[in-house]
Amino acid sequence: xxxxxxxxxxxxxxxxxxxxxxxxxxxxxxxxxxxxxxxxxxxxxxxxxxxxxxxxxxxxxxxxxxxxxxxxxxxxxxxxxxxxxxxxxxxxxxxxxxxxxxxxxxxxxxxxxxxxxxxxxxxxxxxxxxxxxxx
Amino acid sequence: xxxxxxxxxxxxxxxxxxxxxxxxxxxxxxxxxxxxxxxxxxxxxxxxxxxxxxxxxxxxxxxxxxxxxxxxxxxxxxxxxxxxxxxxxxxxxxxxxxxxxxxxxxxxxxxxxxxxxxxxxxxxxxxxxxxxxxx
DNA sequence: TTTTCACTTTAGAATCATTATAAACTAAAA
DNA sequence: TTTTAGTTTATAATGATTCTAAAGTGAAAA
Ligand SMILES: [Mn+2]
Ligand SMILES: [Mn+2]
Ligand SMILES: [Zn+2]
Ligand SMILES: [Zn+2]
Numbered sequence: 001x002x003x004x005x006x007x008x009x010x011x012x013x014x015x016x017x018x019x020x021x022x023x024x025x026x027x028x029x030x031x032x033x034x035x036x037x038x039x040x041x042x043x044x045x046x047x048x049x050x051x052x053x054x055x056x057x058x059x060x061x062x063x064x065x066x067x068x069x070x071x072x073x074x075x076x077x078x079x080x081x082x083x084x085x086x087x088x089x090x091x092x093x094x095x096x097x098x099x100x101x102x103x104x105x106x107x108x109x110x111x112x113x114x115x116x117x118x119x120x121x122x123x124x125x126x127x128x129x130x131x132x133x134x135x
Numbered sequence: 136x137x138x139x140x141x142x143x144x145x146x147x148x149x150x151x152x153x154x155x156x157x158x159x160x161x162x163x164x165x166x167x168x169x170x171x172x173x174x175x176x177x178x179x180x181x182x183x184x185x186x187x188x189x190x191x192x193x194x195x196x197x198x199x200x201x202x203x204x205x206x207x208x209x210x211x212x213x214x215x216x217x218x219x220x221x222x223x224x225x226x227x228x229x230x231x232x233x234x235x236x237x238x239x240x241x242x243x244x245x246x247x248x249x250x251x252x253x254x255x256x257x258x259x260x261x262x263x264x265x266x267x268x269x270x
Numbered sequence: 271t272t273t274t275c276a277c278t279t280t281a282g283a284a285t286c287a288t289t290a291t292a293a294a295c296t297a298a299a300a
Numbered sequence: 301t302t303t304t305a306g307t308t309t310a311t312a313a314t315g316a317t318t319c320t321a322a323a324g325t326g327a328a329a330a
Contacts, residue, residue, distance in 0.1 A: 018296085018307065039287085055309045060288070076211050080287060080317085094254065105251055114246040118268055119229065119238060125269040130211075133253055134260040153278065153325085174316085190280045195317070215288085215316060 006030065013069035015062065020054045024062045028072070034087035036075060036102040039063060075102060076128075092129040105131070136164045148204035150197065155189045159197045163207070169222035171210060171237040174198060210237060211263075227264040240266070 006025045010017045027045065028037075039059055046054045063084060066072040075083040075093060083102060092105040110129050118124050141160045145152045162180065163172075174194055181189045198219060201207040210218040210228060218237060227240040245264050253259050 016297095016306070020308070057289085057310085058308060061307090074213070076213050078209070078211050082287085094257075096254075096257065103254060109249065109251040110247065111249040112245065112264070113248040114244065115264075115266065116240055116244045118266070119231075122229075122231065122268040122270060125267040128265040128267065129247070129250075130263040130265070131250065131253070132260040132263065133257040135257060151277070151326095155279070192281080192318085193279060196279090217316085 009066070009069075009071050013065040013071060015065050020052075020058050021062050023052055023054065024059065025066075028066070028086055034085065034104070036083055036085050038081045038083055040081060077102065090126060092131070094131045094133055096133045098133075098135065105129070136166075141165065144201070144204075144206050148200040148206060150200050155187075155193050156197050158187055158189065159194065160201075163201070163221055169220065169239070171218055171220050173216045173218055175216060212237065225261060227266070229266045229268055231268045233268075233270065240264070 006022060006029060007017050009025055009029060010021055015021050023046070024042070027042070039056075042059050042063070043054075043056055046052060046059070063072065067074060067084065070088060071086075073085045073088045075085050077083045077095060077100070078097065079100065085102075087104055090107045092107065092110050094103040094105060095101075096103070112127065112129075115124075115127070141157060141164060142152050144160055144164060145156055150156050158181070159177070162177070174191075177194050177198070178189075178191055181187060181194070198207065202209060202219065205223060206221075208220045208223045210220050212218045212230060212235070213232065214235065220237075222239055225242045227242065227245050229238040229240060230236075231238070247262065247264075250259075250262070
């Protein structure tokens with residue numbers, strides 16, 4: 001992902017490209033593969049980089065802005081912390097409760113043959129499949 | 136569910152049948168159909184019954200004991216509160232985010248034709264399907 | 271019957287992720 | 301240069317959950 005795209009992501013989220021926000025955006029989006037993270041893990045990363053300490057509130061605010069703009073999705077995982085995902089396409093997950101690790105499953109790798117009708121007056125928005133793992 | 140089964144559920148959870156625990160167990164298990172609840176909803180119910188106020192800590196303790204004994208399951212739902220389920224069989228859920236309501240789907244009503252292999256060294260424990268609803 | 275004692279209940283404190291607040295800061299525009 | 305809207309930040313507040321420690325309960329022992 002190029003720098004111009006980082007700026008585009010920020011602008012489309014209603015965020016001015018400040019130093020802190022650009023750093024967060026680069027960490028999230030300047031990589032080969034998408035990944036899953038928590039606010040805590042993000043914060044730890046920036047704490048280690050002594051060059052740049054970013055306030056926790058700024059991390060929360062920026063992550064939420066990206067999420068609201070559709071640049072991040074939220075994955076529901078057992079436990080207290082909220083997991084975010086830079087993969088915003090329709091996909092599924094393996095979940096390894098031993099390591100608390102999420103692994104993406106491409107939507108095409110899951111075929112559902114039969115599902116029940118939606119309740120009266122409701123429609124199906126999307127289907128999420130979680131495959132829980134054990135050793 | 137008969138009173139003897141209530142006592143059985145308590146005993147198999149390592150709990151003596153005290154007045155409070157029996158009340159909780161009867162509310163959870165003495166009904167035709169299984170249901171989903173939060174600790175908050177349980178607590179509200181007992182607050183209304185002026186005959187019996189049960190401390191929040193007792194509700195938490197009892198619910199966790201039932202869960203550990205396999206008499207309750209936990210359903211992962213978006214949002215802060217933990218949802219419990221008196222349906223402990225393998226099944227799936229509709230989730231209506233408008234009303235925060237969970238609706239059971241029988242395991243037989245979902246047929247999955249294709250799933251990916253588990254990652255190296257891991258096995259599949261179970262599969263959970265969430266069908267999110269909209270209006 | 272009285273005492274003992276392990277188990278319970280309970281109110282309130284502590285924890286921890288998240289959200290809110292409000293003061294200081296920044297930089298573009300006037 | 302001044303204004304101003306937007307931003308960062310430290311800290312406080314919130315809310316679900318867990319912990320704690322003191323008081324209560326009741327079955328069995330003495
Ligand atoms: Mn969760
Ligand atoms: Mn949840
Ligand atoms: Zn993912
Ligand atoms: Zn259910």
